[in-house]
Amino acid sequence: MSEQAAPVIQINGLSKWYGSVVAVNDVSLEIYPGVTGILGPNGAGKTTLLHMMTGLAAPSEGEVRVLGQEVRGNPQLYRRIGVMSEHDALYPFMSGKEFVALAAKLQGVKSEAAVDQAVEDVGLTEAKDRKVGGYSRGMRQRIRLAATIVHDPEVLVLDEPLNGADPRQRIHFGELVREYAAGGKTVLISSHILEEVESLAGQILLMVSGKLAAAGNYRTIREKLDERPFKVRVVASNQREMAAALLANGVVESVSLEDDAIDVLTGNIGEFQTTVARLAQETGSRLYRVEPLDDSLESVFTYVVQG
């Protein structure tokens, strides 16, 4: 990636609102060749942002340029862009190969070899003549990916491409994307699972509540997440002794005694997990339950934003 090179995707002050609901709020960013992950909880505005990047939705405010051009109302630009939406959109009456061939024809690709190659790239050669209506969710995702890459676009925009994929398919997808990006192309992948884009994306953009909350490589984002305090609920017998032992040990930052549980805040979740069992033994307490209270993505992202 070269910061001196012109950005492949350039977004300035982009906003989108539906009535009083703000889906994307004043986002500015630049995307360069390589793999970029857009990460955020459901409802963070990732899909709306991608829709505006690909010309499917009109911005309420701001500007999007892809490969130096306006994307909205510029259909010829789609010869250089491949777009795979999050929706399971297929024509069920077509076979896998027919579906990819349709995409190829609509893109002006005449070579049948390109169609076969795209189908092979996603590992569906054996199933290519079956109707896509009978495909599994993972197979449908893969055939849609084949249809997206059949014209060998310079920019690939994939919205939640790993939905429904099993671990083997995820590995295969990762190889495909890395190979694609290695050729100097730009791949943009959205996901609501950090680990999903961990091994793929050199650059991660964090979206929260319609805003670009953070941008950086995986290590930077991961470190921020690991630093955050976790709320954990402990249900045990001898609650007061357990609470005192936890505080005395120093593994928790605070303790609050609820009716039938202890809620603790810890800055080191790993150490807490090993310590809590030992302390239970030492205080003669019986541990019934240890559960995270705020391990949702929303809380993680919110922490990153506030941090």
Added chain:
Amino acid sequence: MSGALLAVALRQAASPGRLGLILLLALLPLGIAVILRVAAGGEDVIEVALDLLVIGLFLPISVMTVATTAFGNEVEDRTLGLLTTKPAPRAYIVLVKLGATLAITAPLSAGVAVVVTLLGDGESAARTAVAAGVGAALGALAYASIFTWAGLVTSRALGFGLAYVLLWEALMVSLIDGARFLSVRNYAKSIMQGLEDGSLDVFTQTPIELPIALAGIAIVTVVFTYLTVRRLNRMDVP
């Protein structure tokens, strides 16, 4: 590219269920016309079977059944994005969709109109039948543009279509003076009457001049096709 897009549009438009429904609907005017022919020597075929059942019912309903799904199903199935992220101008996509709808509905409407007219008792049956076929086909063109637009702007296009056919075309046009100049049904009937020599004078609606009827069809088609293209250009594709 055109062949691929048209092939998909035709395959979507001509789903077995939809075609079966239209063919079943066609049996109504054809059956009534046959009964009138056998029982009364063809008397009232034009008034009842052609005017009321073909032009008033089969033509708009069959076109509506196909045209509202041209974009309606793409929006509902979220496949519209597959088409709009391809290097094809959106006007082109609209024209192909309209073409696919017409490729199915125009011959069917014209065919039913021709057969029903031939079952009547007119003296110049062949000429009248051709006039009926042309009028029905041009009516299908105007209806297709209206219902294709409706399928893109509302998820309740069928409800809109039924209200339009039953309330406007069937009721309001007969009640409001001058509204006949704003009726696709009346355009179709006036074209039929303008192209033949008097067998269709039994039509209840007062006809309008042939050039005005032809202009009406052209204006409706152009305006609603333009509105569909504009909508497809401006909408946020789901």
